[in-house]
Structure formats: structure tokens, C-alpha cells
Amino acid sequence: MTSLRELIERDELLMAIGAWDALTARMAQQAGAEAVYMSGSCVSSSVHGGPDIGLTTMTEMTRRARQMAGVLDVPLIVDGDTGYGNELNAYRTVREYERAGANAIQLEDQTFPKRCGHFEGKDIISAPEFAAKIEAATDARESEDFLVIARTDALAVDGLDEAIRRAQLYKEAGADVLFVEAPTEREEMERVCREAPSPLLANLAAKGKTPPIPAEELTDIGYDMAIYPSDSFKAALKTIQDTYETLIDERSQENILDGMVEWEERDEITEMGDVEALEAKYAAAKDRYADREAEN
Numbered sequence: 001m002t003s004l005r006e007l008i009e010r011d012e013l014l015m016a017i018g019a020w021d022a023l024t025a026r027m028a029q030q031a032g033a034e035a036v037y038m039s040g041s042c043v044s045s046s047v048h049g050g051p052d053i054g055l056t057t058m059t060e061m062t063r064r065a066r067q068m069a070g071v072l073d074v075p076l077i078v079d080g081d082t083g084y085g086n087e088l089n090a091y092r093t094v095r096e097y098e099r100a101g102a103n104a105i106q107l108e109d110q111t112f113p114k115r116c117g118h119f120e121g122k123d124i125i126s127a128p129e130f131a132a133k134i135e136a137a138t139d140a141r142e143s144e145d146f147l148v149i150a151r152t153d154a155l156a157v158d159g160l161d162e163a164i165r166r167a168q169l170y171k172e173a174g175a176d177v178l179f180v181e182a183p184t185e186r187e188e189m190e191r192v193c194r195e196a197p198s199p200l201l202a203n204l205a206a207k208g209k210t211p212p213i214p215a216e217e218l219t220d221i222g223y224d225m226a227i228y229p230s231d232s233f234k235a236a237l238k239t240i241q242d243t244y245e246t247l248i249d250e251r252s253q254e255n256i257l258d259g260m261v262e263w264e265e266r267d268e269i270t271e272m273g274d275v276e277a278l279e280a281k282y283a284a285a286k287d288r289y290a291d292r293e294a295e296n
């Protein structure tokens with residue numbers, strides 16, 4: 001596996017594609033994703049069926065991370081929210097995610113319980129308090145290849161000047177990648193890239209506050225990587241909603257069948273062929289051992 005650090009250091013923007021469970025992680029990789037981003041918002045909604053307002057626990061999140069890492073051959077970036085408490089909580093959070101198979105963690109300077117970065121009504125802790133969390137996070141990691149991404153939500157709360165000041169401090173505290181959340185204009189993004197230390201991450205949350213700028217233009221602006229956390233999730237919600245409503249309203253599957261994958265396509269996605277190959281291998285092994293016993 002190419003390390004996340006190596007992928008970020010290239011001239012080309014690294015696109016980390018959002019997923020929320022093992023199946024969508026596998027599908028992102030099959031589509032060609034070079035890195036997968038475990039969206040805290042999407043996982044949160046899939047766990048408790050509600051909005052991303054800090055209700056999901058670290059245990060629930062690390063369980064999902066372990067499942068996703070188990071099917072991937074590309075780096076997995078995980079959303080660690082606020083670290084679920086103080087510096088010691090952040091320390092343990094990093095340990096748990098790294099041991100679950102993640103390759104990077106994103107931590108943010110919101111108060112807890114937090115809110116989705118593109119929601120209104122956010123609040124943030126002091127910059128020194130979060131800088132100490134970042135230091136704890138870097139101390140906790142067992143491999144230097146595990147990256148710590150520091151996100152600041154200060155732009156929406158205290159403005160761009162404060163967001164950039166915080167980003168600079170978090171870099172000093174040891175963050176590997178900086179993430180200024182939810183700029184609403186290209187000009188804000190350009191200023192972040194001029195004044196904040198690299199590497200820098202852009203969040204292209206689908207239909208969120210940040211404009212949907214193409215990857216090549218993000219590179220030109222100065223970003224090193226971008227996450228696309230919710231594109232597939234929102235598309236899936238639309239498809240599921242339409243499917244349920246059509247099925248119930250029409251009391252028939254007739255008009256929704258064409259929008260579904262075929263049985264064979266589903267088996268390709270879930271890599272059924274690999275499972276069958278293993279089944280055949282161990283069936284042959286049983287026969288081989290049975291023949292040996294018969295000979296004895």
C-alpha cells in the first residue's frame with residue numbers, strides 16, 4: 001500500500017472518497033479511489049438514523065473503521081470528531097483508530113457534543129486547548145505513517161483571520177495536515193492556501209457551504225488533498241427514497257427494477273468469486289486429508 005503521506009506529497013491532488021461502511025468502502029476502492037474517507041456524518045446517520053450532532057460514540061466509530069479497513073488496500077482516513085473528550089480521550093481515540101487499521105485521523109476544535117461542519121450553531125474550544133489535543137494525538141500514534149489532521153471550525157464562529165491563526169498554531173503543535181472547514185467562497189480558500197502551512201485539505205461536502213471546485217483547480221489554489229464525504233451517501237438516500245415511495249405507491253416492482261444492479265453485478269461488487277475460490281480450495285483440502293486418512 002502506498003502511504004498516505006506519499007500520496008499527499010505528489011503534485012496531483014489526492015481525492016479521498018467518502019464511504020460509511022465496509023461495502024461502500026469496497027465500492028469506492030473498486031471505482032479507483034486512492035484513499036477512502038470514513039465520513040463521521042454518514043456513519044452517524046447510518047448508526048442512529050439522525051443528524052450529525054455528536055451522538056455517535058467512539059466505540060461505534062472505531063467498530064465501523066475496523067470493518068472498513070478490513071476490506072481496503074488503500075489508506076483509510078477516519079473522522080475522529082473532537083477526540084471524544086479532553087487530551088487523554090484524544091490520546092486513546094488515536095490509539096483505538098490506529099489499531100483498528102486506519103491510516104489517518106481528523107480531529108476538530110469544536111466543543112462536544114459537536115455538529116456537522118456545515119451546520120449552523122457551532123461552537124469551538126480555545127486554540128491552546130485544541131493544540132494540546134493535537135500534541136496528545138501525535139504522541140499517541142504508534143507509527144509515523146499514521147497522520148493527524150487538524151480541523152478548525154473557527155471560520156464560521158470567529159472569522160477567517162482566526163481560522164488561519166489557529167491552523168498555524170495547530171501545525172506548530174504537530175499536525176500533519178491542516179483543514180480549515182467550510183469556506184464559502186473561492187477567495188477564502190485561496191487565502192487559506194497562501195497563509196496556512198501545507199499540506200492542506202479541502203472538504204467538498206456535496207451541496208454544502210464550500211463551492212464544488214474541480215480537483216485540478218483545487219491543486220492550482222494550493223490544496224494537497226480533498227475529501228468528498230457525502231456524495232455517495234446523498235445519492236444513495238435519493239435512490240432509496242425514490243425506491244421505497246415507488247414500491248409503496250405503485251404496489252409493484254415493475255418501474256424500479258431497471259435502476260437496480262443485476263445479481264451478477266452484486267456478486268462482482270461483493271467479490272463472491274473470491275469467496276467461491278476459497279470454498280473450492282478448502283473443499284479440496286478436506287478431500288485430500290480424507291484420502292490420507294483412508295490410506296492409513
